[in-house]
Amino acid sequence: MQGNPHAAALEAVLMVVDEPVSAAELAATLELPQPEVEELLSGLAAEYMAEGRGFELRSVAGGWRFYSRPEFAEIVSRYVLEGQTARLTQAALETLAVIAYRQPVARSRVAAIRGVNVDSVVRTLVTRGLIEEVGTDPESGAILYQTTSYFLERLGIGSVSELPQISPHLPGLEDLAGIELEQ
Template identity: 85%
Template sequence: MQPADPAVRAALEAVLMVVDEPISAAELAATLEVPQQDAEDALEELAAEYARQGRGFELRAVAGGWRFYSRPEYADIVSRYVLEGQTARLTQAALETLAVIAYRQPVGRSRVAAIRGVNVDSVVKTLVTRGLVEEAGTDPESGAILYRTTSYFLERLGIGSVAELPKLSPHLPGLDELGGIDAPF
């Protein structure tokens, strides 16, 4: 068997770096516009090469497709990294934004920004990425995307629903003078 074309191997690596589920050799061949046998040969070569080199990752054929995976002997290290990333502390801005969403949900970014007095676009994206808030439809008047907290948020706080969040009114001085405000504090 003749070694696979280095350009095909490199292109396969580039595509495999961005897939989030196994991709078949046929799909890879179609994407690269090469014969399927050439893609299969290159995939086999890459998998064998990574194994020989003892890389921290391996190329596996699973579920009818190919994908990169971390090597089993590094599972503890990878798990530690992933878990630490998930438990990283939120910034003050993220905590404030999360509190506004939790108490005012469903709420749009512009309303959260008005309450906080700063742009919250990137903070909301971070909260969505971390799974603490999610889209909850659109505002019928403005068409803005509304956000609400997730079940993961409730789980992390150890509560069953947002109704169990502490009432804010005892912690806000002079709230009785603000009787006309539309928030259920």
């Protein structure tokens, strides 16, 4: 298979799929006959297995896709669980930004600023090690959160003072400091 431009094109397409793709779809994409694509897929799968690669090409759920080999499951799992590849949702990014710029801050204050409940998002950020509890608000007794050194490391900065300044030209920011919760 090495050196075969059709096999290389097939690999390129398979690298970007996030769910199994049928041989028929791949054939249509590559503008090749389906039997030829099926032969290429079987050949690539056999080649990867023979070479002992860290991944394999499998036919699953009516389609083809790359998977990590089962003997590396523990290593891959450890990598994923440490958050190395997991991306934050928009809600998590917004919540993290509020905490980063307003820290230490109570979850209820973050919810008031965002206008939505942030309980599960805060739990996710704590689990990922991006924020941590730093005490309680003396008036309300609410738990206060701040960013962690891991957060700074991931952003490549030394302290929160190095965060970019929020632009004074964004609408409504002048009211941000005045947002208070009703007690």
